[in-house]
Amino acid sequence: MKISRLQRFFISLIPFTALFTYADIPAWRVGHNGIYENASNSPVDWQKDLLFEIPLDDTSNGTPILVDGKLFYTAEPDQLICADSRTGKTLWSRPNNLLEISNLGPEKLQGIAAHQERINSQGKAQKRLKSDTKRLERALEKKPDNAATKAALKKKKDELAAMNKKLKKLRSDKIFSRFVKPTTHNTNGYSSYSPVSDGKRVYVANGLGVVVAYDLKGNRLWSEFIEHPDHGWGGATMPQLVDGKLIIRFDDYWALDPKTGKKLWNTPSEVIFGTPTPFQVEGQTFLFTSRGEVLRASDGKRVHEGLVFLHESRHWSIFNTPTLVGDTLYTVSGAEGDNGDAYAFRIPKDLKTLLKKGLELVWHTEVKKNRYYSSVLVLEGLAYIVTRDNELTVLQAANGEIVYTEKISGVRGIAYPSMVAADNKIYLGVDDGTLVVLEPGREYKELARNKFGTFRSTPIFEDGVAYLRTYESLKAAGSL
Secondary structure, eight states, X not given: OOOOHHHHXXXXXXXXXXXXXXXXXXSTTIIIIIEETTOOSOOSSTTTTEEEEEEOSSOOOOOOEEETXXXXXXXXTTEEEEXXXXXXXXXXXXXXXXXXXXXXXHHHHHHHHHHHHHHHHHHHHHHHHHHHHHHHHHHHHHOTTOHHHHHHHHHXXXXXXXXXXXXXXXXXXXXXXXXXXXXXXXXXXXXXXXXXXXXXXXXXXXXXXXXEEEETTSOEEEEEEOOOOSSTTOOOOOOEEETTEEEEESSSXXXXXXXXXXXXXXXXXXXXXXXOXXXXXXXXXXXXXXXXXXXXXXXXXXXXSSTTOSOTTSOOOOSSOOEEETTEEEEEEEETTTEEEEEEEEOOSSHHHHHHHOSEEEEEEEOOSSOOOSXXXXXXXXXXXXXXXXXXXXXXXTTOXXXXXXXXXXXXSOOOSOOEEETTEEEEEETTTEEEEEOOSSSOOEEEEEEOSOXXXXXXXXXXXXXXXXXXXXXXXXXX
């Protein structure tokens, strides 16, 4: 009888079961730098070293975490799934829709369902009106003097304006508004918020404006509706445990008590996707946002707003998460044809300097004018950044000088996932299903390319095993 690689893997573990301990990965991008320092034997050829591949029913951009030998990951639109990290087998799955967790009576549920159906119906009519409007606009471009087309276009625009007003009223109804499913971009969805854990509990948020806490066995400890996201693209600001608080953002930044879900503070925020990065000065914790703000973790107060904006007329980076290495924060900002700017800021050693002068600019380098969804990866004195269009630039971390730029050929997707490093390898993902494995250094050197189905999450690594959540499956690869 032929023994599969997976069977050989588990047989090899039997003598060591009592001695084996799990290395937890409790949060996205471990330590806000994307470096898995304790990983070894990280896979290069995932197909060759595949340990398991578990088909999944629902998609998600969220990245799994690993706690006590269990993988926790999300699925659209509101699921939290717990799986055995050695087999991928689902141990439990929980929905986190507000209707599911609110214990409403049948009459209330029927009313909400009817209201949502009214919104869905009007939304379909709105979509048709938008399509008709665009069609007439294109026709008018070809024949600008056509009076009939002009009249028809004006009528459609008036109908669309009335429909937008009606939909806004339906969505903002005080009785039903919190239960109305907010809009989101198809690329993003509702479940891009990766879970976070303190080792005993797992906290999950979703784009429905809900935050829920579970124990590791799947018992719901508390749930809270906070607010809907402040835009129609869905959110991706990861929940994180900072200074004894659970920090999350939907429309505002919020701090919750991790034990009870009680709201501790909230701070208004402009549109943003990146997760704020915590740092400490003289025992006090602050958060550096990808808009360049510095917030105090104890009460959410803005210590500085706009202090590190170098170009007021340009967009600040709202997509990626600042990277913390030592006492330096790295970030990159950009928009197509508008700007491309990489920055390094040093954290002052004393509170007085931070409060008076803010972060110290170490360097600023103009880079490719494009969006940067991927966070900066800093490794062995080099800073790696990649545009949405897969152009990799490597800079010297000390002074921002460009070492090389390389367009990654043969890929057609967008570099949504953030780069990570493990076992002296860099993993760069593209959402066409490509995972490029690079050797760090001053020259571009590919070690391998792996081809999966669509994914927008980042791989995670423990000693000997790596995991990746694609749209179609949960994969584990390694060389144990």
